[in-house]
Amino acid sequence: MTGMLNRYEALVATGELRVDPEQAAAAERLDRLQREMYKARSSTGLIGRLLGKKPLPPRGVYMWGGVGRGKSMLMDLFHQTLDITEKKRVHFHAFMLDVHALLRDERKNETGDPIPPVAAQIARNVQCLAFDEMVVNNSADAMIMSRLFTHLIVNEGVTIVTTSNRAPSQLYKDGLNREHFLPFIDLIEQELDVMTLNGPTDYRLARLGGMPTWHMPLGEPTTQQAREAFYRLTDYPPEDAEHVPSTEIDVGGGRTLFVPKSLKGVGVFSFKRLCSEARGASDYLAIARAYHTVIVVGIPKMGPDRRNEAARFVTLIDALYENKVKLIVAADAAPEELYEAGSGRFEFERTVSRLNEMQSADYLALGHGES
Numbered sequence: 001m002t003g004m005l006n007r008y009e010a011l012v013a014t015g016e017l018r019v020d021p022e023q024a025a026a027a028e029r030l031d032r033l034q035r036e037m038y039k040a041r042s043s044t045g046l047i048g049r050l051l052g053k054k055p056l057p058p059r060g061v062y063m064w065g066g067v068g069r070g071k072s073m074l075m076d077l078f079h080q081t082l083d084i085t086e087k088k089r090v091h092f093h094a095f096m097l098d099v100h101a102l103l104r105d106e107r108k109n110e111t112g113d114p115i116p117p118v119a120a121q122i123a124r125n126v127q128c129l130a131f132d133e134m135v136v137n138n139s140a141d142a143m144i145m146s147r148l149f150t151h152l153i154v155n156e157g158v159t160i161v162t163t164s165n166r167a168p169s170q171l172y173k174d175g176l177n178r179e180h181f182l183p184f185i186d187l188i189e190q191e192l193d194v195m196t197l198n199g200p201t202d203y204r205l206a207r208l209g210g211m212p213t214w215h216m217p218l219g220e221p222t223t224q225q226a227r228e229a230f231y232r233l234t235d236y237p238p239e240d241a242e243h244v245p246s247t248e249i250d251v252g253g254g255r256t257l258f259v260p261k262s263l264k265g266v267g268v269f270s271f272k273r274l275c276s277e278a279r280g281a282s283d284y285l286a287i288a289r290a291y292h293t294v295i296v297v298g299i300p301k302m303g304p305d306r307r308n309e310a311a312r313f314v315t316l317i318d319a320l321y322e323n324k325v326k327l328i329v330a331a332d333a334a335p336e337e338l339y340e341a342g343s344g345r346f347e348f349e350r351t352v353s354r355l356n357e358m359q360s361a362d363y364l365a366l367g368h369g370e371s
Contacts, residue, residue: 003081004027004078008027008031008077017070025195026063026195027077034083036059037128060161060162061161061192061195062164062168062193063164064164064167064168064197066368071164072133074163075132075161087127087129087130092132099148103118103144119148120156122156129152130162132264133264133265135165136171137172137248137290138256142172146184150187167196168185168188174289176254211229211232212359213327213359213364214329215331216330216331216332217333226268226330227241235264236263246258246261247262251282252282253282258273261295266293266294267287267295269297271300274312275316280315281319285319289323294327295327295329296329297330299330299332302339304342306339310338313338314348317351317354320358321354335351336352
């Protein structure tokens with residue numbers, strides 16, 4: 001099997017990837033990790049493996065950076081070229097759903113702390129666990145992650161490789177009971193090499209291929225365009241549309257918001273869910289922090305009878321704009337025609353300006369949360 005670094009350098013040589021020092025450094029580190037894992041396996045020996053003895057795990061890798069900087073691509077190359085069978089690659093959201101299901105089953109046994117046996121079950125026949133898009137949006141995940149991953153790494157000898165849009169210190173920022181999550185951040189910094197990928201090329205944005213971000217009027221063609229944007233941005237196969245993961249994000253005050261489609265930092269919402277229900281700035285700020293790209297469908301023309309929806313829409317756009325979230329919409333009209341009359345129409349002019357700016361190449365080139 002061709003090694004990680006050889007495959008990466010071949011992609012650069014053919015022009016599929018551009019020269020990027022941070023990306024190259026991560027590829028070299030992942031290539032070295034592969035060699036370290038092979039050495040750890042051979043040093044343990046056949047007898048040790050037969051006796052169930054886990055090799056000491058090499059240090060894992062935590063890659064973080066802005067959207068489209070090649071994190072998932074490097075993860076794919078690493079996993080594809082890692083020449084062992086005891087490996088597993090999974091999206092972090094799906095992994096945590098499985099963890100909670102295993103914990104529920106284990107609690108039924110009433111045998112004490114459920115985390116050690118669940119960690120042992122996850123680690124069975126797994127030497128390397130690779131996650132894509134580590135993000136923590138709810139207190140249920142935050143409360144168990146430190147202990148779970150300590151058992152996986154320290155007790156079970158599993159090497160962790162993961163990607164994230166956030167630096168370790170920014171995970172679960174401002175989350176409920178975050179003090180219980182801080183040991184997990186310490187664990188990452190102690191047990192994994194943290195590597196930053198914020199190179200000049202946004203490959204994910206390039207996947208849109210110049211596709212507009214504002215689609216109108218409402219109807220099946222417009223919905224299909226928004227749907228296609230989601231698949232391009234997430235690399236999710238359209239033929240598997242019914243299995244796109246959903247999630248709930250913590251919006252503060254003990255409340256959560258259901259996100260019908262949530263994958264790789266892209267969230268899909270309906271205008272009705274976001275602006276026709278009673279919501280405030282904290283809800284929209286939670287969305288802006290959780291997603292680098294937000295797709296909103298079903299945006300109608302609004303008049304005086306929808307002044308409350310228009311006011312919430314203004315607050316939503318403010319939160320997305322301030323956090324440099326990419327916005328893709330399916331709307332019934334251009335920004336200038338969305339709210340032509342009604343209370344707050346003057347204030348809506350700023351929103352129109354921001355909506356037009358958010359479609360510009362300069363805005364789309366900005367990183368999530370970049371000032």
